[in-house]
Amino acid sequence: MKTAEDFQNGQILLIDKPLHWTSFQAVNKMKWALKSKLGLKKIKIGHAGTLDPLATGLLLVCTGKFTKRITELQGQAKEYTGTFYIGATTPSYDLETEIDQTFPTEHIDEALIHETVKQFLGEIDQKPPIFSAIKKDGVRLYEHARAGETIEIATRKTTIHEFEITRIALPEVDFRVVCSKGTYIRSLAYDFGKAMNSGSHLTVLRRTKIGDYDVTDAMDVTLFEQSLAPQL
Incomplete structure (x- = not known):
């Protein structure tokens, strides 16, 4: 059992973030558990890479002195699995918003799908979704989007190391x-559909790895809370 001192000295905790939770909610619940169970008045805690509420999977949470390692952990390669829905787009590129356009799919076959994958391997230019937390002129993009404002978003360089189709x-x-x-899988979904002269949006997303850390070693937030032994 880890002690209050252990958490202050620094821990990297592997958490499997549930669907519909924000990354902030997961960290907040863990902070509350550490304070209430271990009698801590103050504890530094933060995560190394946000997951959208509609995504599940690996969240690396650092405590105490290890919060200094967050930037280093954020820079590591990440692995995701999920599902694209071909033939329709949404403004948020995922299920946060309703379908706004539908596209033909009769021309799409397995050969075209596998051929299109090749376009996205290596360094690519990617435009972040308008429904994202990136700031433009001091305001988060999703706030501009919800206000119905049209904003010019600059493309960013990102690298796709591996891209594999696992089911069609x-x-x-x-x-x-x-x-x-910094890669947006939602943007990849949108661009992938567009590259096939159709449309696409993300319906399922799970982060499975960050560097050498694997979601198979992660625990549920509730189990983490239960694992804390009250300090006598």
Whole structure:
């Protein structure tokens, strides 16, 4: 059992973030558990890379002195699995918003899907979604989006190390991607559909790895809370 001192000295905790939770909510619940169970008045805690509420999977949470390692951990390659829905787009590029356009898919077959994957390997230019937390002129993009404002978003360089199609059952396509920091899988979904002269959006996303850390070694937030032994 880890002690209050252990958490102050620094821990890297592997958490499997549940669906619909924000990364902030997960960290906040853990902070509350550490304070209430271990009698800590103050504890530094933070995560190394946000997951959207509609994504599940690996969240690296650092405590105490290890919060200094967050930047280093954020820079590591990440692996994701999930599902693209081919033939329709949404403004947020995922299920946060309703479908706004539909596209033909009759021309899409397995050969075209596998051929299109090749376009996205290596360094690519990617435009972040308008529904994202990136700031423009001091305001987060999703706030501009919800206000109905049209904003010019600059492209960013990102690297797709691996991109594999694991299941094709149109309109659904399952994938596995290994990518650099700052890659938006939602944008990849949108661009992938566009590259096939159609449309696409993300319906499922799970982060499975960050560097050498694997979600198979992660625990649920509730289990973490239960694992804390009250300090006598």
